[in-house]
Amino acid sequence: MxxxxxxxxxxxxxxxxxxxxxxxxxxxxxxxxxxxxxxxxxxxxxxxxxxxxxxxxxxxxxxxxxxxxxxxxxxxxxxxxxxxxxxxxxxxxxxxxxxxxxxxxxxxxxxxxxxxxxxxxxxxxxxxxxxxxxxxxxxxxxxxxICRAFIRFPFDRTMSLDVPGVEDKTYLQAFKKLGGKGVDLFSRARIFYAELAWAKPQEDGDFLVIPLSAGEWCDEKRWVKQYRVRVDRSKWSKHKRTKVSNELEVARLEGIDAKKTDSKLRPYVFFVAEQDSAEPEFFNISDHRLICAVVGTISYPDFKSGK
Ligand SMILES: [Zn+2]
Structure with missing residues (x-):
């Protein structure tokens, strides 16, 4: 369970x-x-x-x-x-x-x-x-x-959802996937999500910087601009820090395994955040309850026709 x-x-x-x-x-x-x-x-x-x-x-x-x-x-x-x-x-x-x-x-x-x-x-x-x-x-x-429900019930994303700070009030609208065709500007907070990159998150003092597999891709080789989540852990206990690191690491390793075994499972990071106004590839968070890693397969059926 x-x-x-x-x-x-x-x-x-x-x-x-x-x-x-x-x-x-x-x-x-x-x-x-x-x-x-x-x-x-x-x-x-x-x-x-x-x-x-x-x-x-x-x-x-x-x-x-x-x-x-x-x-x-x-x-x-x-x-x-x-x-x-x-x-x-x-x-x-x-x-x-x-x-x-x-x-x-x-x-x-x-x-x-x-x-x-x-x-x-x-x-x-x-x-x-x-x-x-x-x-x-x-x-x-x-x-x-909430993120698990988003993944699990693709045909029911029109159900209501009230997340403080997010104006959009259905699963369908509150969630926003970060794409791979450049760094977009988002006018408001959403539950953003993207695949976790294979590279490990970087510790930078109180900050943890999590690279995402989204942003601007160049020559199918490397990221020119890569979306990243910057987590301010200055007020966190040691246990809270370990919890979030463990969760990301388990998802990262499960994701690498999934790729190797041709599984359709992918490691997703979800977070409620605002985009950094000066550096739009960064999203800033400081509350551990507003970020999670979930390994799953996200499908996008045409929910209106039920197909
Ligand atoms: Zn029971």
């Missing part, structure tokens, strides 16, 4: 977020659909394998858990619209991005309590009714689940 619910804060946590924690609480997570315990795996910062969550083999998901159904929806979503399912699945296609204050320091001894609140907490618990499945689409706390 790519994500799970933090038992204490009640937030949905992405596997990659575990890279950021100084200590991972092995018993602190549960299935976002039914609440059975799930356990973090591959989360060590030195371990360049995508972190995820596993349930115990002999513990099935509870009746009514949407996790297995979600997988079927994802599979069908590649071939056609699954809008009805997405409208009622909390996690598959987030409706908005909500940046909440950085994860509060949580006392691990504290029991989950119904008084704890969170802006993204939609699941209601009731001792009488068991787990009430949330109706409707949930908010995401970082852009990663």
């Amino acid at each position: 790519e994500s799970a619910r933090d038992r204490y804060t009640r937030e949905m946590v992405e596997g990659e977020d575990l890279w950021m924690l100084p200590q991972v609480d092995k018993y602190g997570y549960e299935c976002g659909g039914c609440g059975i315990p799930v356990f973090p795996a591959s989360y060590d910062q030195a371990n360049l394998q995508r972190p995820h969550f596993k349930k115990q083999q002999n513990t099935p998901h509870k009746d009514g858990c949407n996790i297995d159904g979600d997988e079927k929806t994802v599979a069908r979503g590649k071939k056609g619209s699954v809008r009805n399912e997405l409208e009622t699945s909390p996690d598959l296609s987030p409706s908005r991005l909500v940046l909440i204050d950085e994860r509060p320091a949580v006392d691990p001894e504290r029991k989950p309590s119904s008084e704890q609140t969170s802006t993204v907490r939609d699941t209601k618990r009731s001792d009488d009714e068991g787990l009430v499945r949330p109706k409707g689409r949930r908010a995401a706390n970082s852009i990663r689940p």
Whole structure:
């Protein structure tokens, strides 16, 4: 499983977020659909394998858990619209991005309590009714689940999406691919994306400069001008820095492997940013929740005719 619910804060946590924690609480997570315990795996910062969550083999998901159904929806979503399912699945296609204050320091001894609140907490618990499945689409706390939905559901990109700072309010319009025919000027912030270049990101003091496989190409040999994301990490903890570096490195290596094996998977970097006004090949960001690397295949069907 790519994500799970933090038992204490009640937030949905992405596997990659575990890279950021100084200590991972092995018993602190549960299935976002039914609440059975799930356990973090591959989360060590030195371990360049995508972190995820596993349930115990002999513990099935509870009746009514949407996790297995979600997988079927994802599979069908590649071939056609699954809008009805997405409208009622909390996690598959987030409706908005909500940046909440950085994860509060949580006392691990504290029991989950119904008084704890969170802006993204939609699941209601009731001792009488068991787990009430949330109706409707949930908010995401970082852009990663939103970018995954963009990749996974090409026929449903007209669904609404509210990302602070981005004027365009559908998946289709909010996302913008950076091309390879020169450096364009963009008048407003979008969720920009491009393939990650094979070259490693460069560390430059507090800055991390990530080269993208987009910009102005010359003689099919080299970039004359290459788009780059410049990440200001001056306010970041060591763990936050390692998390973002790991995420990029895992995607970069998976991307190189994919090319070698003729797979159609590509390593994409997504980021919400404004273009640098003086150096338009640069995009500046400083919030780690506004950048992510996702390996996938992006298709562009003619969504209106459903083809
Ligand atoms: Zn479950």
